[in-house]
Amino acid sequence: MNRFEKMRSRLVETEQLRLRRVLTALDWYTLGIMAIYSLLALVFYPIVPKATTILVTNALLATAIIAIAWLAQVVEHRAVQLLRFFYVIPMVYPMYQQSQLLVPSLHPHDYDALLIAWDRALFGVDPTRWIAQFAHPLLTEYLQICYVSFYLLPIAVALSFFRQGRGATMLEFGRMIVFGFYVSYLAYFALPAIGPRFTLHDFSRLDQELPGVWLTPYLRALVNEGGGIEPGEPFPERVVNRDCFPSGHTMMTLLTIVLAWRKRSPIRLLVTIVGSSLIVATVYLRYHYVVDLIAGAICALAMLWLEPRVYRWLVEKGIAAPDRALQ
Secondary structure: OOHHHHHHHHHHHHHHHHHHHHOEHHHHHHHHHHHHHHHHHHHOOOOOOOHHHHHHHHHHHHHHHHHHHHHHHHOOOHHHHHHHHHOOHHHHHHHHHHHHHHHHHHOOOOOHHHHHHHHHHHHOOOHHHHHHHHOOHHHHHHHHHHHOOOOHHHHHHHHHHHHOOOHHHHHHHHHHHHHHHHHHHHHOOOOOOOOHHHHOOOHHHHHHHOOOOOOHHHHHHHHHHHOOOOOOOOOHHHHOOOOOOOOHHHHHHHHHHHHHHHOOOOOHHHHHHHHHHHHHHHHHOOOOOHHHHHHHHHHHHHHHHHHHHHHHHHHHOOOOEOHHHHO
């Protein structure tokens, strides 16, 4: 190896070391799922819709993450430091959307029949049909509002820590929540399903069978669009996202509630009430089978055990900077 090659090798090693000191576990979690999705889009390029969009989007987002991390090292302005943490919020939903481009292409079989059979074996009935006896417009309205608070609950808990000046707690909470979201998206590849509102009920009659008071139709339409169903879609069961099992709503809401109590968030009681109602809503509103909820609860417990160990491994191996780099 000549002198030039040695200098180049040292320069590469120095840049890698700097990158390790800049990027945190939170960054690596996002970069990691982008890498997985990009690899799948490349390997299965001919059958993945919008594969090019996935690749280009992830390249741009990855560049933005690294740029934000570097900027936060050289600029101590408060706005930049806040961006260093809160940038991840708008990253989560695009990762969900990418999972739903990949899942139907790579695993095009739906497992609703299996999930229905598991529910019946456990309870002897279809839970969404059984719970319909308690339906009331006021209850439907309340539960639909709770259901759409899904992404808002973890944000509210993170902000509650921020307002208390508990930066370290906010970082730890956010790191675990983001990790959980990404794992839930990957879990959808196992048993794709569309849910009981299509298989056990008539989707076109949902507004008549479960009417709300005022906001329900608008919120229901919002959920439908977020799930891939455009207004007026003639065959919604063909285009809806395959994201029932495990229930990400249950998994992430339980994780949020547990962490809110463990970290003593000032809004933990409110989060528990709304979050518990949200979990009930997943069945009442016919989005999920109960076995989806059971699987989501198991996943939530697994995340409480797994993520801290992944974080420690990344830091101990020098791959990620410790969380204090964000404070």
